[in-house]
Amino acid sequence: MPDQEETKLALIAAVQLPSVSDVEFESSLAELRELAKTLGFAVVETFVQKRAGFDKTAYLGVGKRQEIRAFVDGEADDPQQPGAGSRIDVLFVDHEISPSQARNLELEVGCQVMDRTMVILEIFHRNARSRAARAQVEIARLGYMAPRLREAAKLAGPQGRQRSGLGGRGAGESHTEMDRRKIRDRIAELQLEITAMDVERKTQRARRQDRQGLASVALVGYTNAGKSTLMRALTGSEVLVANKLFATLDTTVRALYPESVPRVLVSDTVGFIKNLPHGLVASFKSTLEEALDASLLLHVIDASDPGFERQLEVTDKVLGEIGAQAVPRLRVFNKIDHVGDEAQQEERAAALRAQYPDCIVMSARRPDEIATLRQTIIAFFQQDRVEAELFLPWSAQQLRGQIYASCEVLAERADGDGAFFRVRGESSAIDALREQFGQIKGW
């Protein structure tokens, strides 16, 4: 086994503006913590501050900056602190801040600073797999970088900003102007690529949905709803799925465990984000499109989040926008254990079941409810199954494994010519097997 990557340590800091309620503020912080975790950071401390506005020079007020500095220094020196001997790697701030604010803050607190937008961009960057999604994320990154380059040039002073007319540029044209033009050109180029890819993608998708006998589920929903937890609970193993069709995808595809018939693949998708900066909407949608490849969407909702109804609406709307209305969907209201006392939990569960027929209300912390979810998923894939008899001549016994992989074998008997299988499976899978056997020589 390869060495475990060392966990990086992080701090979170946020200003609470007067217009933001405590509940909203807390939920945004919880989300940022989750996003940080996604990037592989352990958040060791959170610093918050109420202010009428952000500090112009360094986002946080002087006192708060010093407090963080003291923590960062202490963390580095004090072996008793969590993460003994290691340093704080980064300070996450829960807003988008200007490059000069970030720079000043870095100098004062003594560690790297990343703002909310940068964190989200990094997550999208890691999740974007299709060419279209990668192009969209690059556009968003360039959009984020452009004003920062300008600012960086200003900070660098006149020498940094101004160059002579060498290099084919007009005399006196600044770095910034050149960089801006380059960025504009690159964005235009990427946009053309995306338009060209649109057509190609649609045909690929139609082909992919043809994959026979392949049952797949995608988990969608807001960050922090419990998607990854459910994924782990359902698949139960850390072993990656070495299925060729998915080999290029990533680490987030696993098979339902214990294995079921048919075998069901479960994948995690990029999470919805409560405060998604406007400039990142297109790249989010493009990255989410991966969910369209699934035969069933599990829409996971945090039933204990006061804003869950709004989140549910947004998810439905965005899924509609990316063309997911054709994919069957199961609503999973998770974290019911986190809703008040037992009576309140029951009341909430009853209300949800009344309002959303066919939904599942559960807690990822309760094994029996995980088992029910698992059964519901399997039942979904078994509903179209029919019984049939297949015959396989002795000359083609190498195809036996395929029968067992895509169907449930109820009985098997043999005669002089070959083996007969009584199977139950999806009619499309059975047809595919028959077609394949039909092509065997000497049939």
Ligand SMILES: Nc1nc2c(ncn2[C@@H]2O[C@H](COP(=O)(O)OP(=O)(O)O)[C@@H](O)[C@H]2O)c(=O)[nH]1
């Ligand atoms: N109380 C409670 N906490 C949960 C439940 N499911 C997940 N969590 C916690 O919620 C947080 C976010 O879960 P995670 O699976 O990472 O969410 P994701 O962002 O949707 O992947 C983690 O701290 C989980 O331990 C649940 O059913 N009940």
Ligand SMILES: [Mg+2]
């Ligand atoms: Mg997750």
